[in-house]
Amino acid sequence: MTDAERAARERIRRQAVERFEGGEKSRDIAAAMRVSVRSVERWRRQWREDGETGIASKGSPGRPKLSDTQIARLERELERGPLAHGWEDQRWTLARVKTLIGRLFHVSYTVEGTWVLLKRHGWSWQQPARRAVERDDTAVELWKKETWPRVKAPRRPAGPGSSSRTKPGSR
Structure with missing residues (x-):
């Protein structure tokens, strides 16, 4: 929230106080000021x-809780990895980062x-690729090009009794 927005909100609240002092009811103040009765x-x-x-x-309730110095330290600690902070694998999860903070x-x-917080400071969501050591990418591509087209089920033609929206001869 900018200083101007904060000042505008305070101005509205001061106007509400003037109306409180005048004995007006909350619902009348809310209607006149176009705010909720609950806020009033x-x-x-x-x-x-x-x-x-x-x-x-x-x-603003969403203002950053960590200073620039603390953010820099957090980034250094994240770069050290989860193992350095007592976790048994090399995956940072949001729950782990929260705990570290x-x-x-x-x-x-x-x-x-x-x-x-992480997104604001340039960190991205990533998931490690898990591939078998034995995987042969060339063989996989060859299978996708040659074998898969032969074994996949052919599409049913749209004809009588199908769920096609067009009826035969309607074109």
């Missing part, structure tokens, strides 16, 4: 509990938030 009720509660500071914008920085992310 939440603002009213915050205003009653904390006054003007209660309705001040707290900023918690261990290193004492910050909690969701699995989805971990993915957003």
Whole structure:
């Protein structure tokens, strides 16, 4: 959220407070300001509990939790691999990265938030190709070109009794 957007939200909340002080009902305020009744009720509660500071914008809830220095350290640790951090194989999963962030920085992310963080910093989703050591790619290509066309079932022609949308002779 930009500073201008945050200021606009606070302006709306201050207008709501003026209406609270005037004794207006939440649903009337919501309709006039084109916001939800639930939001107005939440603002009213915050205003009653904390006054003007209660309705001040707290900023975007999605703001990054890690500094640039912490991101750089995380990337170095990810490059070291999962084995260096106690996992038994060389696969980074989002759950493992989430756990690593918690261990290193004492910050909690969701699995989805971990993915957003990684994507934002240029990491991509990859899955290792698992192929048999004995695989012969040349033989596979030859089989696909020569054998597969002979063994696959031929397509049924569209005729009477088929599920074709066109009827014979309708063209």
